Amino acid sequence: MSDVAFVILAFMIAVYVLLDGYDLGVAALAPFISRSDKDRAEAMHAIGPYWNGNEVWLIAAGGVSFALFPLAYASAFSGFYLPFMIVLWLLMFRGIAMEVREHFPSEIWHAFWDTAFSLSSALLILLFGVTIGNLVRGLPLHASGFFLGTFAFLLNPYALAVGLFAVAALTEHGATFLTMVASGEIAQRSRAAIGRLWWIVLALYLIVTIFTLAIRPVAFARPWLALVALVSLVAFVLLRTRLSGESRVAPFVCSTVFIASLLVAAVGTIYPYLLPDFGGSGGLTIYAASASPHAMVWGIGATLVGLVAVSTYSILAFRRLGAPA
Amino acid sequence: MDIVTVDRLQFAFTVMFHYLFPIGTLGIAPFIAWYVYRASTGDAEADSIARFLTKIFAFNFAAGVVTGIPMEFQFGTNWATFSAKSGSVIGQPLAMEGVYAFFLESVFLGVLLYGKKRVSPRWYIASAVCVWIGSWISGYFIVATNAWMQHPVGYHVTNGTIELDSIAAVLFSSFAWWQFAHVIVSAALAGGFILAGIGSYYVLARRDESIGRRFTRAGVIVAFIASCLVIFPTGDRNGHDVTINQPIKLAAMEGLFETTHGAPLAIIGMPDVANKKLIDPIVVPRFLSFLAYGNFDANVDGLTNYATVLWPPVELTYYAYHVMVGFGTIFLAASALAVLLLLLKRLEGTRGMLWALMLLMPFPYIAIEAGWVTSEVGRQPWIIYGVMRTSEGVSANVNSGEVLFTLIGFLGMYFMLGVTFLYLVLREIGLGPAHE
Numbered sequence: 001m002s003d004v005a006f007v008i009l010a011f012m013i014a015v016y017v018l019l020d021g022y023d024l025g026v027a028a029l030a031p032f033i034s035r036s037d038k039d040r041a042e043a044m045h046a047i048g049p050y051w052n053g054n055e056v057w058l059i060a061a062g063g064v065s066f067a068l069f070p071l072a073y074a075s076a077f078s079g080f081y082l083p084f085m086i087v088l089w090l091l092m093f094r095g096i097a098m099e100v101r102e103h104f105p106s107e108i109w110h111a112f113w114d115t116a117f118s119l120s121s122a123l124l125i126l127l128f129g130v131t132i133g134n135l136v137r138g139l140p141l142h143a144s145g146f147f148l149g150t151f152a153f154l155l156n157p158y159a160l161a162v163g164l165f166a167v168a169a170l171t172e173h174g175a176t177f178l179t180m181v182a183s184g185e186i187a188q189r190s191r192a193a194i195g196r197l198w199w200i201v202l203a204l205y206l207i208v209t210i211f212t213l214a215i216r217p218v219a220f221a222r223p224w225l226a227l228v229a230l231v232s233l234v235a236f237v238l239l240r241t242r243l244s245g246e247s248r249v250a251p252f253v254c255s256t257v258f259i260a261s262l263l264v265a266a267v268g269t270i271y272p273y274l275l276p277d278f279g280g281s282g283g284l285t286i287y288a289a290s291a292s293p294h295a296m297v298w299g300i301g302a303t304l305v306g307l308v309a310v311s312t313y314s315i316l317a318f319r320r321l322g323a324p325a
Numbered sequence: 326m327d328i329v330t331v332d333r334l335q336f337a338f339t340v341m342f343h344y345l346f347p348i349g350t351l352g353i354a355p356f357i358a359w360y361v362y363r364a365s366t367g368d369a370e371a372d373s374i375a376r377f378l379t380k381i382f383a384f385n386f387a388a389g390v391v392t393g394i395p396m397e398f399q400f401g402t403n404w405a406t407f408s409a410k411s412g413s414v415i416g417q418p419l420a421m422e423g424v425y426a427f428f429l430e431s432v433f434l435g436v437l438l439y440g441k442k443r444v445s446p447r448w449y450i451a452s453a454v455c456v457w458i459g460s461w462i463s464g465y466f467i468v469a470t471n472a473w474m475q476h477p478v479g480y481h482v483t484n485g486t487i488e489l490d491s492i493a494a495v496l497f498s499s500f501a502w503w504q505f506a507h508v509i510v511s512a513a514l515a516g517g518f519i520l521a522g523i524g525s526y527y528v529l530a531r532r533d534e535s536i537g538r539r540f541t542r543a544g545v546i547v548a549f550i551a552s553c554l555v556i557f558p559t560g561d562r563n564g565h566d567v568t569i570n571q572p573i574k575l576a577a578m579e580g581l582f583e584t585t586h587g588a589p590l591a592i593i594g595m596p597d598v599a600n601k602k603l604i605d606p607i608v609v610p611r612f613l614s615f616l617a618y619g620n621f622d623a624n625v626d627g628l629t630n631y632a633t634v635l636w637p638p639v640e641l642t643y644y645a646y647h648v649m650v651g652f653g654t655i656f657l658a659a660s661a662l663a664v665l666l667l668l669l670k671r672l673e674g675t676r677g678m679l680w681a682l683m684l685l686m687p688f689p690y691i692a693i694e695a696g697w698v699t700s701e702v703g704r705q706p707w708i709i710y711g712v713m714r715t716s717e718g719v720s721a722n723v724n725s726g727e728v729l730f731t732l733i734g735f736l737g738m739y740f741m742l743g744v745t746f747l748y749l750v751l752r753e754i755g756l757g758p759a760h761e
Contacts, residue, residue: 049439052390053431059390060423062397067420070412077401077408078720084402085731088395089738095391096745099384103749146405148722292488295413299420306424314432317452320444321436 001296002286005068006274008303010267012064016057017128017263018173018256023047023054025174027094027121028167030114033178033189037107040114044101046181049321051098053314055091067299071145072274072289079139079147080131083154087127094120122167129166133159136266137215138278145275145284158211165204169259172197176239176251191243194251198240205236216269225268232261328725329716332403335732337701339399341694342739343392348693349385350430351464351509352516353378354457356543357437361453365446370536375453377758379437382456384749386434388742395735403728407708407718413489414480415470418496422466430459464512465505472501474709475700476570487712500566504700507559510551511696514656515689517548521663522686523754525679533757538673541682545667549660555653561616567703568617571710574703576628577639578646579613580606588613588625596643601629637705645698652692659685 026047034040066073077084097117101110134149137158141147175197178190209229212219219225239254270276276283290296357378363371397419400408408416433455436444440452479494480487489495524540527533567575575581580596580603581588590613594606614623628636659681666672673679708715 049435052387053428053435055390055394056423056427056431059394059397059427060420062394063416063420063423066397066400066408066412067416070416071409073401073412073416074405074409074720077398078403078405078722081402081720081723081727082731084398085734088398089734091394092391092738092742095387096742099387100745100749103752145409146722291413291416292483292486294492295417295489298489298492299417302417302421303424306421306428310424310428310432313455314428317432317436317440320448321440 001293001300002290003272005290005296005300006271006286008300008307009061009065009068010263012057012061012307014260014263016054016061017170018259019054019057020051021125021170021173021259022177022252023051023174024121024125025170025172026178027118027174028125028171029174029178029190029193031118033175033186033193037110039186040110041102042182042186043178044098044114044117046178048098052095055095064299064303067303068291068296069274069286069289070291072284072286075141075146075275075284075289079149080154081149082151083127083131083149087124090120090124090127094124122171125167125170126163129163130154130159132166132266133162135275136162136212136269138276138283141275141277141283145288147275158215161204161208161211165201165208168197168201168204169255169262172201172239173252173255173259176255180248180252187248191251194239194243198243202236212269219265219269222268225265228261228265228268232258232265235261326725326729328719328723328728331725331728331732332719333715335403335728335735336399337698338732339392339395339735339739341697342743343389343396344694344697345690346385346389346392347460347464348512348515348690349519350382350389350460351512352514352519353382353385354460355513356516356520356547357382358450358453358457359543361437361450365450370539373758374536374539376441377753379434380753381750383434383438384746384753386430388746390431392739392742403720403723404708404718405720405722407713410485410713411487411709414477414487414495415473417489417492418466418469418473422463422470426459426463426466428459429455430463433459461509464508468505468508469496469498469501471700472498472504475504475704476500476566477709477712482712487709500570503559503562503566507555507563507696510554510559511689511693514548514551514555515693517544517546517551517660518656518682518685518689520544521548521682522684525682526754527757528673529676529679529683533759536758541672541679542667545660545663545672545682548656549664552653552657552660556657560653564616571704572626573628573631573635574637574642575617576626576630577637577642577703578699579625580639580643581613581625581627582629584624584627584630586614586624587611587622588617590616593647596639598639635706637703642699642703645695645702648695649692649699652688652695656685656689656692 026043030040030043034043062073094117097113097120101113101117104110104113134154134156137156139147139149140153172194175190175193179187179194182190235254235257239251239258242250242254272285272287273283274286274289291299357375360371360375360378364375400419433452436448436452437456440449444452473495476498478498478500479489479491481490482488495501520540521544524537524542524544527537528541564575567578579588580591580594582601582603587610589608589610591603592607592609594603594608597604611621614625615621617623617625628639663672663678663682666675666678704710706714706716708718
């Protein structure tokens, strides 16, 4: 039961990363591919209809983790108190910047809001990456399952490397999204940006992979993780080779598979822990953190039914809007 | 400052600020569905109205999302002990809100905003209805969460952890449904006054007058019906639920210190907690007994019946409750008068009434927030009524200095957000519904 819940939660977080990932990435990328106010507006318009819905995945994943793994939810959120508050403020800042830019009739204001939007989005990716890095590396857990995450502990070289990797990979993801939906010069410049970003992502990809194997040797004991790693590698190489082709969709698909497989690898590394212990081999397992039995059955059932409904109507609705979901 | 106080202040501030925006979305959503439907019948003006209201709705929705995420986060960040122990129960409605309501609202709002020319008229109407349903279901799950904390049902406690016995008991508790009904009609009341207020402004300013008159008419009718429903049956039923389940809260709301047969209803007066009496009261004799129990001679428990440690902050509960009830009465009177003038076909010509409607616009917000304070402050010292104290729910690994810091941060962020929101909404009203 806890395993099923873990898969659902991991799935929802992955969907969040992939969906909000592209709009965060577009935001981080925008200053580098825009020559004018009009260019930036076009990049914003490309994500305008979707960003709000994408962020709902974060809220839903938060709610589901609360319902299914209350102890882990309480421990992680209170332990990461200040970093999570900063995440909240950045999310807010980003939302405001996105919504208001069109309503200020001056290019100076546009430049201000666009910069705020890009900076807060890039910082958000960094913080999310640092969080994932720390989850893989382990947390200074007490016996109660709680911990105190100080900045000195959380901002370690490994987590920072994961954070930078996340920034690079999601910016690239955003570029593949723009390549797919934008037109004209924006699409061309995005395609060119993927080519340059690819090398940065490659370097960080190698660093993070080696680093991870060094601190979490458990990865060697799970051969199926090697398969996942292979998938990510193939997707990453294909992203490069298919770039020169005509297809607008292929790079986005490759990038999606690449990021999804990395998330699977991260989740596969920490399983069966939700919050692994730093330095030790233990941690807070999904079994210890689970809600009471009736709550698990109901929570899993209700979430699955709900997600099927959500997927159905969002695909229908976005199809009709004439753009990719 | 001690950690419990700062945590409570932060939650109170962020939730009350957040609540402002759902009032807008819950109240405006049905109007959007109606005008989208009217537009599909060839009513060109209704089309402009629907577009205008959708924009206002979208600002409320976006502000509601960004201020809503901190509410969910704070359960974990500031109230970790409470969350760890009660997550099996209260996590359920919160998770369902995300999965069942929030997606519905956000996906179809996207269609409303960007899909006018891209989807068929039938899809467009369906989208407007989905946004409406989504916003109301969302409200239901949030209220159900709160109602469980007010009146816990369907659970048992094992080793200090609260375990869920029956999700049906949680979701179908009559306490929750009446609280939800009260919340929804109060939002509809606010929606009615928002429309009537904007309409009155257009009529008074002699611009967009045709649409202004439609706004005013639709607004006062909805405001009048909702004003009645807020008082009866929903307000009355909430009063009964409090009487039975939270008698101390009732006593604090009414400023009733001594247990009394045939208790009077205090209209005005100042609670003096130190001396345990109401200063300079103006009362309706025996009326509280009637309201609470339907019997003028019934016995109503006073605060002194209970240990002082179980008292909520009496003054705040008392004043907030009286502010809510006072405004509720004014809303009923004003909207009844406006509907009367409408029936006499004199509403648009009575400038005094239009001015009153325009100026009344902010007051439903104040009344609703006061109602929230009554409900939440009045249930102290419990975070889960009768089960867990608020002081037992806080995060043990977060200190008060950190929370004070983030509280100040929220004050700053929300100030900026509030100013921006007002600028955008007022600008939209200034541009008017006819603006493309």
